[in-house]
Amino acid sequence: MRRIAALLAVPLLVFLGAKPAAAHPMPHSVVVLDVHEASVTASLELPVGDLATGAGFAVDLPARADALRDYLAGHFRPAGADGRAWTVTVGDPELTRAEQTSTGPYQEVRVEIELTPPVGGDVRHFTLGYDVIVHKVVTHTTLVSVRQDWAAGRITEGDTVEQVGVIAIDNRTMTVPQLTVDLGTGSSRQGLLAMLKLGGLHILEGTDHLLFLLILLLPAPLTAARGRWSGLAGGRRAVRRIGGITLAFTLGHSAALVLSALTRVEIPARPVEVFIAVSILIGAAHAVRPLFPGREALVAGLFGLGHGMAFSLTLADLRLSTGQLALSLLGFNLGIELVQLLLVALALPALLALAGLPVGRWLRIGGAVLTGAAAVGWMLDRLGVPNPVAGAADAVGANHTSMLVVLAITAVAGAGWLIRRKPATT
Template sequence: MPNSVVLLTVHADRIDADLQIPLNELQAAFGHAVNDSSAGLVARLGPQLTAYLLRHIHPRSASGRNWAVLAGTLAVHETQNAVNGTYRELTAQLQLVPPTGEAVRHFVFQYDVVLHQVMTHKILVSVRQDWARGQLAEQQPTQVGVIELDIVNNRIAPLTINLEQGSVWRGFRAMVELGMRHISEGTDHLLFLLVLLLPAPLLVKGSRAQRSGWGRFGGMRYSLKRLLLIITAFTIGHSITLLVGAMGWVRLPAQPVEILIALSILVSAVHALRPLFPGREAWVAAGFGLVHGLAFAGTLANLRLDAAPMALSILGFNLGIELMQVGIIALVIPWLILLSQTTVYPVVRITGAFVAGVAALAWVFERVSGQTNGITTLVAQLANRAPWLLATLAIIAVATWFRGRLRPSATMDDE
């Protein structure tokens, strides 16, 4: 039969516990029909269920002092696993608060929900998040023990939990790594920036009033200045909304934010084909950076950290984003600058803009409809081969640049 699960989130002054209890097992222990008619279960029996849980959960310190147990939200969900198939479970949120002066990382967990009646039942206890040890909710939970009947002694032994001591540095480092991983896996974020950088080394054809297209290479100083402005503006934009979003000051639903990110790529792709806002790329990067920052903030908000860890996490996460972003751009930009001085760059620019535009439209469709499509799957596969794509770009850049340098010499020899 399905087991119960207890997921612990460790804070500096308390532990949040999320319980997952299968209803078919709970029904036998609770004495009420909770699995036969689970519709409206919380509304019908919420207070009784809460009282039942509190009677059977008793954490205490090693010194024997009892912890406070505060009940939170109850809900019913349908879940499944490979062994048991589909079944319904009660989820409950609790707060376990130690007495003043007692350690939060060392305690005895006395828990016999369901198990006091259903002797074959087991409770799997795991740590889902422990910021001070660098363990985040995005990772696989770490199991710390199993509560079950001791058949030999015919008793339910409490579980002694001793968590390794953490540190601020481990939590901060984990957030830097999370930021780096987030941007390396965020193909849409990088694609927006890279496509916006495609025309950055180029001058604009025509007068200020009548722009006719992208022209020749504008020089090293011109190119580096524009590239730096765009990257800095994007960083400022997403840093602002990362802060306000992670702190909960601004919240937007995830779907419209993700759609706007896809549209930002489409706008950048059109601009790479023909100037839409020449000279104002930095402002556009900053504006769309605000949107991208809201997506970054959602990752931090889901961690539900306290104020002090959240402040450090915002700093570390943003630092990780910037380190990975600057690293990837530093690998790509030299080849774009080299290519922009050759005759093949229009082909590279137009091809890149076209591919990005198609990917953006596919992402818009996917995020509006909720249906995956072959194009987004292909983009994900190409992103996994990014090192090979970068190597190909480098070879093309070096080969065409040397070819352009050698051609005048060959012409002079012929003369």
């Protein structure tokens, strides 16, 4: 018994004394679904190392692009709830760098695959037969998520996704089960409401659009004479000017938004963003010294065309059908206009009050200088010169709740001052 105990103790002591093996976490794959009216786009992110093992050849792009497309098509088998197979169309793969929290940097392949059901097929309920990589690398997993789903009211910008399942090998049967994707019901009403909300958020978070409108409104209560801002225009006249500027800006960006979205013209983002920065800089200069007195509405409408093109870039990424696009234009525009009217209504009392204060001139010039600095920062950033001014200006839009609170406080203060001032002037 002593000999047996001694023999058992030796390996036990070796095991206890050995350093623990450090498991090297491997990156997982990602499948992100964008749901359209008659198809589903799957965006794949595949780690190169595991992909080469699964495919059985080196992922050398673009030389092996055709072989990789064939491999992916053979291991991607979507089917409807009725069992009918979907058509799989693999796009051009590209090699890029990536990083996951547990793995550090690595190379990955990104590729889009179009999944199209037969005529009359339901894109909201289907099964996903998928065993890319995992049929050879049994420890590999694939996270499946939904990013865009207009009919369900899911309209997101950026990398926000909702996970719908995980694809991995079943250790009991050593098979890869199909993933059942159930996206629930969808409707045009949900899509319309989502676009209404997106339009409102877009104008709230779009600091550049807000600054352009507000900087044009800043000198609206004033009259111009001899190349400078002089006296007050009067309450009714100022309100008419502010209303005209707001309406012209609305018509300008609405026309550009509708035209660019319905014609599906691809507009480069950088020239549009530079144009917007230039428009803000011109508006800031006009607030200091009148450049186009009495023609602010015309300028707002013309520059509004450029701002509308920027809005259309958001809709272009959604790849909507004609019917969905028409409803989206209605909801998106309505959301923009409702929030815009709210902001103008909040700013109006303060604008009228400041115009009648001795310190109003310096506040106007100070606001114009800050706005002009932000415009220059944005212009440089859009031209490829990052700078802290652009980052600080963008951060203002990220905290739109605080901005609304400040505007509400200034609106109450301005209205109070106007009410107290009115009896003295009558």
